[in-house]
Amino acid sequence: MRLKTIELSGFKSFVDPTRIELGPGITSIVGPNGCGKSNIVDALRWVLGEHSARHLRGGVMDDLIFQGSETRPPVAVCDVELTFAVEKGQLPPPYHELEEIRVRRRLTRDGGSDAFINGKMVRIKDVVDLFLDTGVSTRAYAIVEQGAIARMVTARPDERRQIFEEAAGVMKYRARRRESERKMRDTRQNLDRVRDLLDEVRKQCRSLKQQAARAERFRAMQEELERARTQVLARRWRQASQQVADTHRECAALEAEERECARAQSACEQRVQRVRDALLRHEERAQQAHERVRAVERKRAELQRESERRAARRQLLAERLKATRVRLQEGKARMRRLDEELAELAAQRKSLSDQQLKQQLRQAEVEVAQAQQAHAQAEQRYRECFAAYERLRHRHETAGKERRRLEARVRQREQRCAQLEAKLARLNEEAQALAQSLTDVEAEHGKRSEALATVRQAMEAQGQRLRASEESYRQCASELEDCERRLRKLRGDEQELRARLENQAVSQPLRARLRACGGVWLDESLDVPEGMEAAVAAVLRGRDADVHLPLTVIEDNALWRELASQPLAIHVPVECQPVDHSLAQAMGMDRAHPMFSLFDGIALVEHIRDAIGRPFPCVSVDGWRYEPPGWLMPPADRRMARRFALRRRLRACMRALDEATHAVGQARMRSAEAKTRHQQAQREWEHRRLALIDAEQGLKRAAGEEERLRQQHRALRQRQAMLEEDLRIEREEWTRCREQCAEITQLDASELARAEAELAEQQQRAQALLARVDEWRQRQAAAQQALALFRQQDDNLRAQIRRTQAQQARLQTQCTQDEALLREHERALAQLQEDHSLDQLL
Template identity: 35%
Template sequence: MRLTHIKLSGFKSFAETTVIAVPGRRVAVVGPNGCGKSNVIDAVRWVLGESSAKQLRGEHMQDVIFNGASGRRAAARAWVELVFDNSAGLLGGAWGQYAEISIKRQLSRQGESLYFINGQTVRRRDITELFLGTGVGVRGYAVIEQGMITRIIDARPDELRGYLEEAAGVSKYKERRRETESRLADTRAHLQRLADLRGELAQQTEKLRVQAAAAERHQALEAELASVCDLADFIQWQQSLADADRADAHRRAAQAQLDETEAQITAYDNECARLAGQEQQQQQQRHQLAREHALLREQTARLEEQLHAQRRHQAQRTQQRAAAEAALHKLAQERDTLLRDSALAEHAAQQQSELAQTLAEAAEQAQNTLDEAQAHADRCDRDARQADNHARHAAHQAQLQHQQWQHAAQMLQRQQTQLAALAEHSDTADHTAQTAALEQRLAAQLAQYRTDETRLREHETELAQLQAQTAEAEAAYRTLHHRQTRLQAAEHALARWTDTPEHPDFWQQLPEAPVGTRSLWQDITIEDEWRQAAYALLAVRLNARCAAEHFSPGEPLPQGEAAWFYPLALPDRPPPADALQHRITLAADSPFAGALAWCTDGVRCAPSLQQALSRRHELRGHEIWLTPEGHRIDRAGACLHGTGAPAHSALAEQARLREHLRQLAPQTDQAHAHWQTQQQACTDTHTRISALNAQLRRHQEALQQTRQDWAHHTARCEQQQAQQRHTRTLREAAEQECLMLAETEHTRAQACAEQQDRANAAQAAADAVRHNRDAAQHALAHARHHLQHCRQTCLDARERAAALQQHLQQLAQSLQHNAEQQRHWQQQQQDQADGAWPDYEEQIVRLDSLNELCAQTEDALTECGQQLQHTQTLARQTEQQRRECHARLPQHQDTVRDQLLLQQEALLAAKHHYETLSARHGGEPDCPETAWAHLKTAAQHAPSPRALARQAETLRHNIKQLGAVNLAALHELEQAAEREQYYQNQHHDLQNAVALLQEAIAQIDRDTEARFRATFDAANAHMQNYFPTLFGGGSAQLTLVGDTLLDAGVAITARPPGKKNSSIKLLSGGEKALTAMSLVFALFSLNPAPFCLLDEVDAPLDDANTARFCRLLEQMSAQTQFLYISHNRLTMESAEQLVGVTMQEQGVSRVVAVDVRQDPTAPQT
């Protein structure tokens, strides 16, 4: 496989489509600096899938697109294409069948990146996988750009391992291992999720089993309830029709009595209307007389009130005249007082005005004094600031002198310290002991690391065993727990059904309980084969309790079924061999031993019904045969056992379930404890493994650090002597500098003392000036205070004068108001004197006339009232008779209405029962008599509707006791079983997949170790061969850093001819470059890449080394095609073809090709 063409368009400086032909085995790219040669290397890296813009010398990936130049616009996209000749078919995979392979990458400014192989769009991963293991790739060793040679030498051990893995073809194994680990992690996550789903499904299944049992019972009860309701509705429908006919007959009889009573009421109503009209006329006449009498009485009262008011008004006028005279006297006194107050206030106001004028003159004088003090204070303040500035300047100078003196002293002390350190450092140390200690520590750490690794493998083996045991313990526990949960659910369902009002607790209704609280079923253990037979025989006695000898429940008996045993002694004679007593075991302290022996006395066991019937003649007295199915056969006949009473069979089943739960509980607890113990052991072992892993990593890091310390220590020992000679030279120079610094320090100390004296004198002068300034400021403050006092006193005097003026105005207003009041009272007295009395005698005569007319009207009113009373008596008698008829009327109406309501209720009830019955059967039948003939037949022998209602209510109560029933539980249970089977198949498949993936990872690790070991040994041998060739001597080797081949790093040890350097970092730039090239050529010899790109790797080499490099390059070109960039003449001469890159147009690169083998002077563009 050979690279034939490199095509670029819009990539960095290659603005136009450029084709670089690569026909030879050695092609050199030449040109001046900055013309775009390295852009060819970047283009190859980019098309191979480089995703880091930093590796392409940019900040963003769009930086690779041509950004324009003078006279050229920026490109919209960039693309690069590599064309390979695969005629030899060396490239494997799906593309190996093509003779020519083209790889292309395209990027737009919108960020869309596309990859193509032979024109087909592919993924970046496809291109990476195409070159896996060939050394060509983003992180391969086939593309060596500028600075990469140095990075190879300075690389960490794990980075160097990457180059060897690429040469060994391990990279594709690592990629497969990474994918396998990812799949393994996903598979384990699926397993965990599947385990959670199975756990959830198990819980749901248990719930669904209980719900399915409840649903089946619910359906049975619903069917029975529907049958009872049909019969009850049919019977009530027929009864309602009969009730409607009887109610209609009663209604017609009551209607006839109602019509007769209504005729009597009509006659009485007419008579009452006539009497009511007569009574109304008499009442109107009486009301007219009453109004006239009331009018006369009102006029009489009004006249009497007027006479009384005239007398009272005269008395009030006399009192008002006396009050007016008193008010006039009081107003005269107030006027005299106001005149005196006005004179006093006017005098006080004049005095305050004179005082304010005096205080204003004093304030003006104080203002003049304040101005003079302010000017003096300003002068003192300026002097103080000047003195302070002078003092600060002097202090600053003194501080500078002091700092210079301190600096000189510090320099002297530092030089003395450095001199002492150099003297101490110049002593020769013996590093032999340290070297021996490092070697001893290295051996101890290596032994400890191997010991920890052995312990870790032992613990991992132990953990695998414990995990297997834990899985077995968990499976056993879950099996027992699953069985226990099913039994508990069934027992709980039976307990809910039996614990209903239909089966009340007999013992809780007693005033006192029997002797024991335990039941028989709690003390007995029955063989599995005979358990059903024993339950059928004992029935309700399974729940029997042990009572006292003289126990009696009393009358009336409590509701519910119950049984009890009295304490009895065991019989003397033993039971026969086939007796039931041998199949039943009682607890040691059970009080039921004698009673159970009596109950089972004479009960013999037969294996089958046929055998019991054939041996019936062997029975004596009260003996019976009992079969495992519960059938009983005596000499008189046989009693076959069916399902029995629901309560008895449920109680028996409940007793059986409780017995199983009691036996299963210790097994479940023991299995759970064993599972927890195994889990704890796994956790402890896993904790120890984690601790050992951490300890192993710490020991590995310490071992690596010790190896590095040993190498660094060897280098330090070789450099010690040169450092000691240099130290002696530094010590002599330091001694001379110490003498000079001592003289400088003494001079600076004297100058500092003189400057400090000058600063103290300036500070004393500043203090004196500040004292004068403080005195002037105190005088200024006193003058300001005096001026403020004068202004405030003047202001107070003016305010008092204004207040007195206002008081004078108020007094004047009061005098004016007083005068107005005097005039008012005088006017009122004059008005009262002008008043006169009315005609009093005429009003008395008029009053006597009104009293006489009032007496006459009162007599006429009395006579009219008597006539009205007679008429009302007749009306009340007639009304009483009418009311008696009305009283009988509601009774007859109620009778009619009640019978009508009874008829309607019966018809509605019949309609309701008919509609209910029709709706229950899906609609009204065409012929009800034919459709419900079976109900008519059943109704002839059915109990009463009330008994049917009680039976239906009992069934509803039983349905209600079931609680919320999931009717879809049966279907859901089937679906859950299907899901469980599906999950189980999935779990099996996932476990097989985990095992297969683990085996694949182990196989990949084994192949990786083998290939890496072979590659490492071969690369080490090739490097030991190429290193002397490039250097003309010397030695180099590769070493593994680590104890495991899967993660061990690779280190380079190189010693050029004549040198014994301890570290490769001590080599020069050219030596590092040759060492790196020897490693690269060793990798190419081991796994030749299709091509190799070198970017100025010969820059640090001299002519001799360049000549050796060129000879080796010619030798390697037989297997690998080289494309390199160089400015070295010798390197250019060794090339078969020259590709010149120029930049005649600023910012745009062009290519010129020359085939040296044909005509060196003929360029090809």
């Protein structure tokens, strides 16, 4: 490895970009004090991975950046790049095929520090590892500063050992060993923690096993409870289904009845509407009839007043009759006197018949008496008829009040029926809503049952996953224990093999010096396959070569003397003729191996008999060696073969240790994953259990809601039946009231018609009697006049007769008027009868 160029920018005194090219040979950098010679060395040391500002002649890392001067401002970044020319295979992968490598480091004032290898950003540790075993590092002998030689001479053995190890290329392996030891310590600590965790996990496993047993018992009991609960729920479900079916049948029957009732109600409503229309028409007619009745009442009042006037007139006529009777008595007295006078005037009355006059007088008196008796009877009958009329009128008014009361009751019943019908309609709507709610609740109950079954299936699956996770966790714990046992066994084997190898090996300082001189340590450089230990030992026999050195190195007498005092032999490689199936090929060596030339010229045979007669050296698998032209040597001491076997076992043990460490890590990861899965399965199982409890509670709530809705539905049905019964009773009461009203109206109309007929008859009789009374009164007056004027002349009698006839004509006129009034009254009564018949129809 050779340094080709150094590029600096902003590093200490190199404020401007500076490029220093180093050609082949020795390059010297000279200059006065303070010109920056040491800064170049500091730049090399800094790029190679130095992280201590004190070793770079500064206080802090910011001191590496140009701080400025009187003429130049400070910069913010310092950058140094080194270019090395290397040989192929000198650097570790992935740089082993490169012929040139560039290492760069950059620092900023904000504390940022970046490293680059061939332009790719890497870690500082990667740069340090790159230059290990090359002699180029921050503390290696490649950089010898002032006073370093004196410090080497006076250094302690361990300090000189670092220099030798760096020169011998051991630093890389020592660093790797320290890293491996650190990792192993960390691994041991981790394993200790894992053991603690495993102990804790075992305790937890015991507790978890107990919990799992309890959980298993709980699961069994839960399954038993679920089976019992399922049976109970199934039985309840069958009962509920039967009840639902019965309820559906009842609902269907009730709905059919309800439809029938609705049709009947619709028909009744139509009939009621028709009756209401007819009632409205009849009410209009009744209103008209009432108007006519009021007109008749007014007419009746007028007739009553007329009757009162006539009664007064009859009273007046009675008084006059009484006066007439008085006058008649007086006339009788006078007649007696007149008789006496007649007797005296007999002569004057010759032209008249006494007997005829007497007969007429007696007839007049009889007729007057009959008229008076008939008048008295007529007045008595009139008073009786009037009293009956008053009674009938009072009954008519009472019947009208009763009819109005019944009509009010009918209207109240109609309103009550309408209210009951509206309430029944609302109840039907509520029943339909409850039926829909019941259907929804049944659907929700079915959904919750399905959800419960799903949750139970999920619980079963989760229980299986939980058991699988427990089994996986136990397997991982078992694998981890096996890996730990293997790891402990491999560590014991490794320590034992290392102890055995160290007992057979030379001292470490001498090993380092030999390696620094270019020697190859056989048991480290040779990878002898199994079964070839004796053949390799036969090749190295007579020398027991532990180290293979170049001849130029062996000529160093001091080193030769030091080697002579050590229990080892040195073998100088010689060029051998290449042969087919050489031992090097059998061992899998490539031509770059330093021992390839030693083993390439020797053939490997299965048995020594196969080697006799061949023109090149041969070794057998069992350790015999054949040298041409005919030398045969028996197997050598088994010490080197044992060392090769021990070294192979050590490598195998190291590989097994790495594999075991990897397996422990994998087992730890699997254990952690299994623990995580187990915990997750437990959480999911708990979540499923809570979901199952929620589903059961929801199912109970749904069942309660369904029962509550059924109770409400039954209550509504009962209330609907009660309302229908009330509606039926109200309709019957309404019909009865209508019938009573019709009966009262019919009875009132019949009685009123009969009373009016009787009243008309009595009025007719009264009119006739009045006419007869008037007639007889006229005739009495005529008789009285005739009797009074008995002694008058025929002219006076004729005049009186004419006046009587005139008065009779007036009476006839009055009778005609009374008959006309009577006919008007009859028409009014006929109208009243018609109105009463209409009321009867209503």
